[in-house]
Amino acid sequence: MESRTSSGRAGTRAARTIPELLLERVAATPAATAFLEPQGEGWSPVSWQQLGDRVRAAASGVRALGLRPGDRCALLSGTRLEWIVADLATLCSGGATTTIYPSSTAEDSAFIIDDSAAVLVFAENGEQVRKLASRRDALGTVKRVIVFDGAPSADGWVITLDQLMQLGRxxxxxxPAAHERTARSVRPSDLATLIYTSGTTGRMKGVELIHDGWIYEAEAIDTLGLLTPEDVQYLWLPLAHIFGKVLEVAQLRIGFVTAIDGRVERLVDNLPRVQPTFIAAVPRIFEKIYNRVILAAKEAGGITYAIFKWAFGVGAEVSRLRLAGRAPGGLLALKHAVASRLVFSKLQARFGGRLRFFVSGSAPLSRTIAEFFHAADVLILEGYGLTESSAATCVNLPRRYRFGTVGPPLPGTELKIAEDGEVLIRGRGVMRGYHGLPELTTEALDSEGWLHTGDLGHLEDGFLAITGRKKDLLKTSQGKYVVPSDLELRLKVTCPLVSQVLVHGNNRHFVSALISMDPESIRAWAVSREMKETSYEDLVRSPEVFGLVQECVTVLNAQLPSFASIKRFVILPQDLTVESGDLTPSMKLKRQLVEQKYRALLDELYRDAVAQL
Structure with a gap:
């Protein structure tokens, strides 16, 4: 699918706020395609003028409902065009957006709405409305709920988006002058977004991000030349997450096309139709693709697997040359052309055939996986940032990247490594503070404006390498330090059937692990071996699966010092998922919660272990 904008950056350089960015984008390229939204099995284009008209109607509607400058509107929805419209309408009305994941519980949703004092809530559908209704007594500040897909309530508390827009018109x-007058009255220092950290430990915290921070992010991404007006993005990431949100403001600045559809189950079917040139994703997606490609090749066996291994051997050799700034020639170039035709082209076709690169963020990406994809001519550019730094702090670039790092800092962002190895950040993208939590704000932001990230890392020729989290660092009872995230990533790469790993051992005399298997992959593996057990619960108790995992753990341990090796492990009776509360919506492990949940299994691993080890 071909979609192009014209004169992408024209007219947006003077914008000081997100509303000004939108107004100037619409004025500069009104007829150009802004979004592609799903319609049946196809896609319907939405121009910048059409987007601007929708935002104008919704913004006038929320003002008619009584939204005042500085008020908050909560957004409880998956990724869809209506989310963008609601967000921009709120901002153009002088309000600020509070984001909530659609997977959030009723209790967590109510906490965020109450803590942020939201006066309006945009809800995706009836399911989300019922969630709100179950906690209505706790939502005292909420005047109305606006539902995207659903019916209004008899008492008027719930209205539809169509009703809101009609009211707005x-x-x-x-x-008629009120919309632009209000939009241009917003100041760079005004609150734009209140995003609650997903809470891997402790209470959720609302991160306050102002308009100027978002404008900086858009300007910096534009300056890098990473994205162009001719690009086509496929956006499926949760817009409630900072990673998705930064892509929204980058698009306003640069003017590229975005095909928007947050339905993960549509990803495989959509990519060949959209043919995106870049996609942002979290590492778990790349892990799943890697695991399935490896398993499928092994299961095919014979000549197919032999060709697969040969092709990736050639690809790895070409990758090393390219990383050294050289191009393959002669026989190697011929081999690479054959490998591309036989193997790599099939992988590239899954992504639509026009992909320039992926951008990976939100969690660490395994270097092995980055190198695997690069060998297949699929570039993954890893980046780094926090909610507290407006997402984009560092990123690798198409012509300047180093695997195993998160790239150099964005122009205008300063990095410093503290004496204890903690990464410190300073710049316009750094948050204003934690909402209503001055003590925690003081802990995170020092008197010189440095944000203390809690991440450990070091600089390599200007590239930042993240080595772990301070709070996650394990210290065994023997006084040895272990970085659990490193072991977890390496084990998942070593064993493609593994879904999640939690490495444990703080104040213990050896390192252990909780391991969950990927349900789909483990069942396919069992069927290929004609095993009688095919349910997840039966398979994870089988000696065959335990033996498979033990082999992988043994391979990993051979690469580790003795004190860091995994001496014992247990395969969990169910996968660790967002739905079960074990992962954050951005698919990060809730380490303390999972350890507490499976405390009995962990304690059992250490029972009588001193005598045996």
Whole structure:
């Protein structure tokens, strides 16, 4: 699918706030395609002018409902065009957006809405409305709920988005100048977004991000030349997460096309139709693709697997040359052309055939996986940032990348490594503070403006390498330090059937692990071996699966010092998932919660272990 904008950056350089960025984008390229939204089995284009008109109607509607400058609107929805419209309408009305994951519980949703004092809530559908209704007594500040897909309530507490926009058009007709007047009255220092950290430990914290921070992010990404007006993005990431949100403001600045659909189950079917040139994703997606490609090749066996191994051997050799700034020639170039035709082209076709690169963020990416994809001519550019730094702090670039690092800092962002190895960040993208939590704000932001990230890392020729989290660092009872995230990543790469790993051992005399298997992959593996057990619960108790995992653990341990090796492990009776509360919505492990949940299994691993080890 071909979609192009024209004169992408024209007219947006003077914008000081997100509303100004939108107004100037619409004025500069009104007829150009802004979004592609799913319609049946196809895609419907939405121009910048059409987007601007929708935002105008919704913004006038929320003002008619009584939204005042500085008020918060909560957004409880998956990724879809209506989310963008609601967000921009709120901002153009002088309000600020509070984001909530659609997977959040009723209790967590109510906490965020109450803590942020949201006066309006945009809800995706009836399921989300019922969630809110179950906690209505705790939502005292909420005047209305606006539902994207659903029906209004008899008491008027719930109205539809169509009703809101009709109200807005009527309100706008009475004072046509009000929309732009209000939008341009927003100041760079005003609150734009209140994003609650997903809470891997402790209470959720609302991170306050101002308009100027988002404008900086858009300007910096534009300056890098990473994205162009001719690009086509496929956006499926949760817009409630900082990673998705930064892509919204980058698009306003640069003017590329975005095909938007947050339904993960549509990803495989959508990519060949959209043919995106870049996609942002979290590492778990790349792990799943890697695991399935490896397993499928092994299961095929014979000549197919032999060709697969040969092709990736050639690809790895070409990858090393390219990383050294050289191009393959002669026989190697011929081999690479054959490998591309026989193997790599099939993988590239899965992504639509026009992909320039992926951008990976939100969690560490295994270097092995980055190198694997690069060998297949699929570039993954790893980046780094926090909610507290407006997402984009560092990123590798198409012509300047180093695997195993998260790239150099964005222009205008300063990095410093503290004496204890903690990464410190300073710049316009850094948060204003934690909402209503001055003590925690003081802990995170020092008097010189440095954000203390809690991440450990070091600089390599200007590239930042993240080595772990300070709070996750294990210290065994023998006084040895172990970085659990490193072991977890390496084990998942070593064993493609593994879904999640939690490495444990703080104040213990050896390192252990909780391991969950990928349900789909483990069942396919069992069927290929004609095993009688095919349910997840039966398979993880089988000696065959335990033996498979033990082999992988043994391979990993051979690469580790004795004190860091995994001496014992247990395969969990169910996978660790977002739905079960074990992972954050951005698929990060809730380490303390999982350790507490499986405390009895962990304690059992250490029972009588001193005598045996």
């Amino acid at each position: 009527e309100h706008d007709a009475r004072d």
